Amino acid sequence: MSTSMNGKAASATGAAEDVLLDIRGLRIEGQSDDVWSQIVKGVDVKLVRGRVLGLIGESGAGKSTIGLAAMGFARPGCRITGGEIYFEGTDIRKLSQSEQIRLRGRRIAYVAQSAAAAFNPAHRLIDQVVEASLAHGLMTREEAVARAIELFGRLGLPDPENIGNRYPHQVSGGQLQRIMTAMALAPRPSLVVFDEPTTALDVTTQIDVLVAIKNAIHAEGASALYITHDLAVVAQIADEIMVLRHGRMVELGATDDIISRPKEEYTRDLVGIRQIHKTEGNGLAREPLLFVDGVTAAYGNALTVLHDVTVFLPQAQTLAIVGESGSGKSTMARVITGLLPPRKGVIRFQGQNLPPRLADRSKEQLRVLQMIYQMPDVAINPRQKVREIIGRPLDFYFGLSGRERDARVSELLEQIELGRKFLDRYPAELSGGQKQRVCIARALAAEPRLIICDEPTSALDPLVADGILKLLLRLQAETKVSYLFITHDIATVRAIADSVCVLYRGKVVRFGPKAEVLAPPFDDYTDLLLKSVPEMQVGWLEDVLKTRRMESAGN
């Protein structure tokens, strides 16, 4: 299948075009537990000069590994076992180590996901940006600095003349990511590999970086491999998209074709996500289950994180708390659960005031309020079996033990679509999505009235996240549980919320039923937030830039 698809792509772009990168039958093995297994199973990649190819897939699809292989590099624990990698006509794999090193950083550059980890915190930014040009003897230092300043300007960084004199910790995450792009582009490479450059950024910052990268690539006339798990993001920047899964190519085509006319079922699933829609309950008038009344909260004496926040949530409904990082979303969860007693205000639950401190709450008050975390990897004890993880709340709150408890655990496992064969697994034997399901079962085991969900899907692959959202909706219909859903993703809000609260720097900007909050007229911040969520549509990025009213905090 891969050869026929490749043939089509080649004929579409025209055989006469200047092929910059041509990878044929690439095979890469990875080592785990002393056993080598194939993680890239014969993939062909062809990139024409001046174009951008998006590589997309879930974790384990092999997309980063392919991106690194384009530079002739394999991570420790990986080895390239087959295939040819032609870059500008020469097979990189046949080059000597020193010849490969001369290519890297000069003809091929790499932009990593975490800019904070990629910069040396002890050196000024400008010194690191010009390093590659100087090391390869391409420019004098004056030329290299001038080139860096030119790129800083092109990438939309404030004060391009002087920003290079700062240290990495003195600029924001979005700026650092753009400076890393400048570092990659400085020696005028013909190929840049972007490995999830915007994934770690806030949603409002993400599109600024995306625009900067897109403009810079076009202005420089460079080619790029753009690796991401987010189809909507890659649709904004790539000319062609290759969908990968389990180390094999699923589909290759022009961006527009992949988005609007996907052929393979897997691609259709990827395009089809974010289309869950919940009809909103009309219950804000009813007696609320949870009432957060005028809460002000602070860490220590100096830093006030929440300012006079008032929100409420009726039974069997979902309240979404939306905002970027630092807006106080997670602090709100800590206040409601009692981990951080509020400075002012009260939390009412089922009409009663909850004691502000966790230690003062009764077992019953604890039981009805459960929590699901963002990172399922650290939310369950790696040394306990699933039986113990889900069984403990049953034992603790209801005194169940032995066979009775196991029966109930099996029932819960069925409810989260896993089944009783998972009883004796350790967390290390579960995938990310399965772990999150176990977390959900642990929360359900307490038979709570309210579950606080702290970004439960943001660490998961899109399809897996979709499954979790559907599960949460079904469980709400079955058990009449309420959710307080913390997220930064408006698409998730659309999918599951009944009412929405937009937080910005610890203040409630907007609060009300979903239909009202997500309908115009918007305040400036909600407008920015809504317009920052990439949509699965070519040309969306340009539209947004024309219409939005507020610059993101990154600038």
Next chain:
Amino acid sequence: MTTTTPSIEERAGADGERSTISLVLRELRKAPLTAWFGMLVIFAYLFVALFAHWVAPYGESQVFDTPYANWAYIPHWSWLGPIPYWVTFEPTGSEFLLGTDQLGRDMLTRLIYGARNTIGIAVATTLLSFAIGGGLGILAAVRGGWFDQILSRAVDVLMAIPSLIFALMLLSIFGSSVLNLIIIIAILDSTRVFRLSRAVAMNVVVMDFVEAARLRGERLAWIMRREILPNVLPPLVAEFGLRFCFVFLTISALSFLGVGIQPPTADWGSMVRENATLITYGNVTPLLPAGAIALLTVAVNFVVDWFLHKTSGLRDEH
């Protein structure tokens, strides 16, 4: 981007149930030669220590009228060429396999009983020091705040005093009974265990599953025992081996200095001291208990090294 997902699915597809014993056996088969050597030596020592009554040829302090019997002949170069120094020299393979000490007690018997006493006391001391240090360390990590501060600073003060000198002082105040010896060394040694277990537990305490247990309303003891302890156990077990060696050496050193295990109880440290002068006469008897100490220390370290390597990360654990 991880590369482990397919292998997890494959493994999960195979079977969920797997026994701990088969896992341990698999690991043992892969163990390096040094670890095997170490385990063999440790088991031999333990066997001898446990069954000293049956293994030893004579009684612990049975005295014969042939003191200073050497078991090996060390050439002593002089004008006349190599000559044996002691007239009471008994050749190897006679009634005293390893010769006799300064009072005429059988060396082999003393060594065997010494294993029981020295190893027994060292194990008891190390266990006690881990109970104190590990418990307080985890507690300090969970409680945090002033509790942690006070405890940590107190430990800093204790650690600032050289432990051998401190132990000497305390032993001379309280008298050197076996119980005092165990308690004093355990407390002094628990400071290091405290430091390690607090540091390791600190990394676990911030995990969400500990917060989840708190939100559930679990008691402190349950959180420490069920949520934190299993996750800090591997480094602590490795540390146990190392601390055991140090405790062992400390006891031997104290015995050598005369405040440790008191005669006539057989103990390797005091056996070295009692026979120390013989070395100047070419008699190797004092080297025997010293060698026994060295061999055990090396063996334990081999095993600990292997174990540390195995458990250096949780990723090796599944």
